Amino acid sequence: MLAFVNGPTIGRVTAETTPPTTEPAAAERPRKRQARGERRIAQLLDAAGHVFAESGYTATTTNAIAARAGVSPGSLYQYFPNKDAIAAALAEFYADSLDELLAPFAVLDPAAVTLEEALGGALGPIVRFHRENPACLALFIGGNAPGHVMDLQAPLMARTHARIEALLALYAPDLPPARLEIGAAVTLAAYKGVLPLLVEADEERVPTLTRELGDLLLGYFDRLLRP
Amino acid sequence: MLAFVNGPTIGRVTAETTPPTTEPAAAERPRKRQARGERRIAQLLDAAGHVFAESGYTATTTNAIAARAGVSPGSLYQYFPNKDAIAAALAEFYADSLDELLAPFAVLDPAAVTLEEALGGALGPIVRFHRENPACLALFIGGNAPGHVMDLQAPLMARTHARIEALLALYAPDLPPARLEIGAAVTLAAYKGVLPLLVEADEERVPTLTRELGDLLLGYFDRLLRP
């Protein structure tokens, strides 16, 4: 829990463009923030993560988030302009975390590391992340939330798709591009489908299920790479 | 569209238990229904399917369903006691349809039919069904909707899980039961993950994607059956 307290620049919601010419017409100052404020933002995002994970986006009330954070509704709205902005801040944090988590697997030598090994190494941390931050799945990967909230994680999905496609291209250089694209899409979809199983499972079953997820993807790769 | 107009006993929402002793205290008569009423129910469920698929459960208003069906809100509440009951009626119809769709694959001779052939035969109709009834996925398979609505499809999921497990047991008689159970769970999860891809895809890409889904599952079976 509290996995993203002290995350990087969370909650910097308002626009950051400091206009160089003259003074802004009104209500456009950068707003200096105290340490107390940063702490409140972290509390609020943590609370939001829990409540979103329990109830989904639409069923979650901003008052419930504020209450869970031990804060009044008015205080919540000092840091976030509206409910969507809370989800947006969470989305940004999740995307950053996952990017950082997967960065090591961007550069791989197919001669030194097999697909099995690469997958085995990557899946563990990913699964741990989602178990620690169940709201990520509940909000953005499970088909919940209205469209404009789902859109918040479209860039992350696009990047993940590209990463998978690159990985496949690395290990199957002569696969036609169209098939590469489909392969990445199916892999991503299957992965998203199995994740809920892993997040809801008891701790002890996680290693087994993680290996099973690896088998699923590797079995597909087998059929994809040599027909 | 209109895939479930004239479906079997849709909309019989109220309890059917006619008490044999004395007369019920109040408000418990079986309610005779005219042909016009049955038609209205079909219209309402069809409209509900469309609106649910577009907006998800919570974001869908009962007034929107009524409007889409060309009916006043009051009329809607003559046939359904509340919003949940509409989703429940849809769930029942979907479950019945899928059961009927998958019945032929309950009895298979492993000597005469390979796993490839069985899967290839079953996936086509399933995919077509979900493309014709996107609300099924949006409501019950995508993680949307509050818990008590998701519960409506728990029996269907349990049956599907059992069906997959039985299929696996048929083609791998000496797999330990625990592994059989996990295998069915992962298969079901992967299948649920890829379905959205198939529902949202253009018509022309459907055959390719269906084959790809088959490859995903078969690849997993390969690794499951002979390690």
Add this chain to the structure above:
DNA sequence: CGAGATTACGAGTGATTGCTCGCATTCGTC
């Protein structure tokens, strides 16, 4: 036809909820 039941309407109601506003408290800085 006519009586009773069913169907249909749609403005309205009560509860919920995202969000605001006026004001009190605390912090950073001199």
Add this chain to the structure above:
DNA sequence: GACGAATGCGAGCAATCACTCGTAATCTCG
């Protein structure tokens, strides 16, 4: 200590939505 800015509060507003109710049209069937 003092002043301005940031933080904090919570009752309450406006809008939304599931659902109701009084009433009128339409059907069934003798």
